[in-house]
Amino acid sequence: MKQLLTFILLFTGTQLFAAGSYTDWWQQANKLYDQKEYDSARSLYEKIAAMNPSDAAVYFNLGNTYYRLNDIGHAVLNYEKALRLDPGNKAIEDNLALTQSRINNRIAASGDIFFVKWWKNITAATTAGTWAILSVVTFLLMIGIAILKKLGIISLNILPQVTGIAWGIFVVFMILGFISAQNKNGHYKGVIMENDSPFYANPQQAKAQAYIPEGTTVTLGEQNGAWTEVTLPDGRTGWMQLLVLSKV
Known part of the structure; x- marks a missing residue:
């Protein structure tokens, strides 16, 4: 019993030490940033x-710090990480846009049609947990409809329509929840970390089709050994080596 108590006290003490270190480092890092000691702040x-x-x-502050250090690639990477965790945050979006405006030979993004843009926004801005809650509410609604039918409160004439609509909403919420979870947990984006990184039509091609500037955010596809398929902001699809990019 004494040994168990000692273990619990040691474990609790370790957790408290970690929490204390986290708070101390956070305050110290912010202070170093305010003092324009950006390299030391970055380390913390x-x-x-x-x-x-x-x-x-944390990633937002890291993005700000790397921006001050004129490290565009790492600044974009950390802003993208922050935005993945907090989609729709205006401050993060603004700082990311400002940083991307400094990319030399920046690849302009192709404009999405309104439906595609709406779909991206709705799956990015709402968490998977929210969609899960809405799915449960819809499922409970369907159970309630079944109970009301059994009690004879709902007319049989409208029951098929109401049930069909409820099932349709339930399926949509489930799909949106799955997509939101994939967007948050999956590594679907990458940031080019080396300037003028070669972009190929396929891994076997000897000559690069283009050279991609540092800080460019790409969409990742399938991987093949040391290569990954990427989609550039302007919609072009090709292959790049994994070593020239970092996953968001």
């Missing part, structure tokens, strides 16, 4: 991100 923010990789604020 990186440690904090390793301790708590689900905190969008």
Whole structure:
């Protein structure tokens, strides 16, 4: 019993020490940033991100720090990570746009039609948990309809239509929840970390089709060994080596 108590106290003490270190590092990193000691601030923010990789604020501050260090690739990467954790955050979006405006020979994004843009926004801005809750509510609604039918409160004439609509909404919510979860947990984006990185039509091609600037955000596709399929902001699809990019 004494050994168990000692273990619990040691474990609790470790957790408290970690929490204390996190708070101390956060305050110190912010202070270093305010003092324009950006390299030291970056080092501490990186440690904090390793301790708590689900905190969008840490990646936002890292993006700001790398921007001050004129490291466009890492600035974009950390803003993208922050935006993945906190989609729709205006401050993150604005700082990301400002940083991307500094990319030399930037590849302009192709404009999506309104429906595609709406679909991307709705799946990015709403969490998978929200869609799951809405799915459960819809499912409970269908159970309620079945109970009301059994009690004879709902007319049989409208029951098929109401049930069909409820099932349709339930399926839509489930699909949106799955897509939102994939967008958040999956590595579907990458950021080019080396300037003038070669872009090929396929891994076997000897000559590059184009050279992609550092800081460009690409959409990742299938992988083939040391290669990954990518889609550029302007819609072109090709292959790049994994070593020239970092996953968001």
